[in-house]
Amino acid sequence: MKEKGLLIVLSGPSGVGKGTVRKALFSQPDTKFEYSISMTTRKPREGEVDGVDYFFKERAEFERLIEQGKLLEYAEYVGNYYGTPVDYVRETLETGKDVFLEIEVQGAKQVREKFPDGLFIFLAPPSLSELESRITNRGTEDEQLIKNRMETARKEIELMNLYDYVVENDKIENACEKIKAIVVAEHCRTTRVAPIYKKILEAE
Numbered sequence: 001m002k003e004k005g006l007l008i009v010l011s012g013p014s015g016v017g018k019g020t021v022r023k024a025l026f027s028q029p030d031t032k033f034e035y036s037i038s039m040t041t042r043k044p045r046e047g048e049v050d051g052v053d054y055f056f057k058e059r060a061e062f063e064r065l066i067e068q069g070k071l072l073e074y075a076e077y078v079g080n081y082y083g084t085p086v087d088y089v090r091e092t093l094e095t096g097k098d099v100f101l102e103i104e105v106q107g108a109k110q111v112r113e114k115f116p117d118g119l120f121i122f123l124a125p126p127s128l129s130e131l132e133s134r135i136t137n138r139g140t141e142d143e144q145l146i147k148n149r150m151e152t153a154r155k156e157i158e159l160m161n162l163y164d165y166v167v168e169n170d171k172i173e174n175a176c177e178k179i180k181a182i183v184v185a186e187h188c189r190t191t192r193v194a195p196i197y198k199k200i201l202e203a204e
């Protein structure tokens with residue numbers, strides 16, 4: 001029987017650099033995992049393409065997908081829904097490929113409940129002040145929103161110990177290298193290679 005792929009979840013506080021690190025990872029030719037494109041009710045930003053960056057949905061349609069159980073997880077984030085299509089994830093894992101999710105922390109918590117064997121990686125900021133300056137420099141939020149984001153970030157950082165690994169996003173390249181190394185190590189875990197071991201002995 002073919003071994004199933006690994007579900008890799010990258011999460012962490014808003015503004016830590018999840019999207020940036022994910023894009024850097026997927027621009028590297030040696031990245032072998034499949035990115036699961038999320039659904040969202042947020043409007044496309046300039047240059048974003050439906051079916052590439054996100055599947056852009058109307059609110060009513062998204063709510064219908066929730067009711068139909070089509071989402072592995074979903075969360076409401078700054079007034080918009082974001083969610084992971086469950087069929088794509090399950091079907092891709094069945095083919096033996098690894099699937100990569102880049103999602104906020106509420107969603108990651110839901111995935112942990114459904115996929116306890118997944119690989120959960122928390123992307124952490126070098127410090128809270130660095131996090132604040134990244135959110136401020138991104139220029140997408142006003143002052144009050146930044147204050148709220150920082151309050152939320154403190155609580156989110158406390159959830160760090162629910163994850164398997166913590167990767168500090170000091171430099172983008174360092175974070176990418178660490179994530180790739182973690183995935184390689186995870187594939188070599190005794191619990192995962194047990195079927196292969198059996199195969200070796202059977203082939204004797």
Ligand SMILES: Nc1nc2c(ncn2[C@@H]2O[C@H](COP(=O)(O)OP(=O)(O)O)[C@@H](O)[C@H]2O)c(=O)[nH]1
Pocket residue numbers: 014015018019038039042073074075077082083084102103104105106107108
């Ligand atoms: N729960 C959940 N969060 C998601 C999903 N897709 C993206 N996100 C998160 O939603 C947040 C907002 O994403 P986006 O609107 O693209 O803006 P960003 O803040 O510039 O990355 C980020 O923290 C993403 O990690 C998803 O499918 N589920």
Ligand SMILES: Nc1ncnc2c1ncn2[C@@H]1O[C@H](COP(=O)(O)OP(=O)(O)O)[C@@H](O)[C@H]1O
Pocket residue numbers: 012013014015016017018019020021134135137138169170171172
């Ligand atoms: N390692 C890093 N060093 C410095 N700035 C970074 C780093 N990673 C991300 N950033 C910057 O921080 C801001 C937030 O990154 P983003 O990927 O949007 O975060 P998230 O997806 O976690 O909300 C962006 O302006 C991005 O360019």
